[in-house]
Amino acid sequence: MKPLYSLLVLLLGLGGFFAPQKAAAQETTSSQIRVLTVSPIVGESIDKQEKITYGLFPFYSFDDFREARFIQRLTPDSSITLQATMLDGSIKQRPFTINDFRAVRVSIEARQKMLSATPGFGTARIGMPDSLGQMYSVELRTGTSFVGRLVAQRAGEYEFQTTDLGRITVQRANIKTMQPLTSDQAGKGWEPVGNGTRLFFAPTARTLRQGEGYVQDINIFFVGANYGITNNIAIGGLVGLVPGAGLNILAVTPKVGVAVTEKFSVGAGVLFASVFGETGGIGYGLGTYGTADNNVTLGLGYLFADGEVESSPVVVLGGATRISRRVSLLNETYIVDGGFGGLAGLRIAAARLSGSLGILYGTDGEDGIVVPAYLEVTYRFGKVK
Incomplete structure (x- = not known):
């Protein structure tokens, strides 16, 4: 089992599971507050699009804003509070007088009349709501x-x-x-270069979006592909061909993932492989924090083969950071049986085509190793934005 163990760790290394528990949110019962509808035009919850469209809450940046609602506490003073949720999950509260609350209603209705009188308003959009100021x-x-x-x-x-x-x-x-x-993306001359679903070999907990996929060639002799069946389920595979040796490696790699918050995702999957006539694989779970451009992943996986499961887990720690319009720095480190190894390097990417170069590092007995070991080209197809 050891040859398969080493090959899967260094060649097809996948990650594990890290799912920090969310702190229990403080709850306020419905008997203590009620939600107010400032205008039927926006309803109880005012989202980012409505904030921009109707020019609401200038004291909150639309880059950070997710949604807001007005609540009234059922206390003797019947105070009104604007409760805003930011993209990072934080909640901000701002007191409103009854006159302030009515002024918001008036401004929404006035803006709606102006927009309704604008030729073309309310006609078909091009795939998503447009926003003045965005x-x-x-x-x-x-x-x-x-x-x-x-x-x-x-x-x-x-x-x-x-x-x-x-x-x-x-x-x-x-x-x-x-x-x-976002303002950060616009400042970098940003364009979409993927959903941050993988490092080099290692996956992240972020998933391909439905209809998004890619094919890649790794070190010339390995060809892989992945496709998003839904926004939470992806399927992939890898084939290795060495001239004169026939079909050497065949792997199937299903993965599921869920976005817990705007920046934190958890996922799990299995890699099942046939390697030089032996079969085995790895079951893993993942936790990823960050965005498609900048993220860190911590994971845990167990290798299996011949009906046995290794008692020692494979731990992976990796991350990516986008440093310019085209270039990202990547690293993935595997820790197993007291030793470690991994890949570090960079990716140069455009909207559909990208290339990565990685340097293998790690321990080999008492000595360390640093050798160029990873070269791949990837083409994205289907939905890319």
Whole structure:
């Protein structure tokens, strides 16, 4: 079992399970508060899109904002509070007088009348709600792309404020996609380069989105592919071909994952492989914190073969950070039986095509090793944004 053990760890290393428990949130019973609807136009919960559309709550940045609601405490003073949830999960509260509350209602209704009177308002969108003031990565049907802030919309056209081109007007029919950006993404000249589902060999707990997939060639002789069946389930495989030796390695790699919060995901999966006539694999779980561009993963897995399961787990610790528009730094370290090894390097990526180069490091008896060991090219297909 040892040859399979070493091969799976160093060649097909997958991760484990790390799921910090969420602190129990303090609950306020419905007998103590009631939720107020400031306007039927937005309902009880006001999301990020509605905040931007109706110009609400300027004291909260739309880059950090998720949703808000008005609550009234059933106390003698019947105080009104705006309870806002941020993207990082934090909750902020702000007291409102009855006059402030009514002023919000008036501003929403006034804005709605203005928007309703705008030609083209309420007509078909191009795949997602547009937002005045939001930064977008825009791709035209001609293949041209740019980053700009949406400043106006009229019948059949959008107007953007860009850094390099100034104000430009684009016909709605000529727009292929519009991807909303955070201020950090816009500052880096961001474009989508994947959903952060893997490091080098090791997966993260983040999952491929439904309809998103990729094929890759690793070290020339290994070809793999993965595809998002749903937003939580992906299936993949790996085939290794060495000239003159026939089919040497065949692996199947299903994975499931769930986003617990905006930045924390947990996942689990199995790699089942046939390696030089032997069969075995690894069952694993994962915890990943961060975004597609910047994340850290901690995991735990157990190797199995010939009906036996190794008693010593494989621990993986890895991460990725995007340092420029095209370049990300990657690392994955495996710890097993008191030793360790891993890959460190970089990935250069465009929207559909990327390439990675990794250096193998680790312990070999009392000596360490550092050798170039990983080269891959990946093509993304299907949904890429």
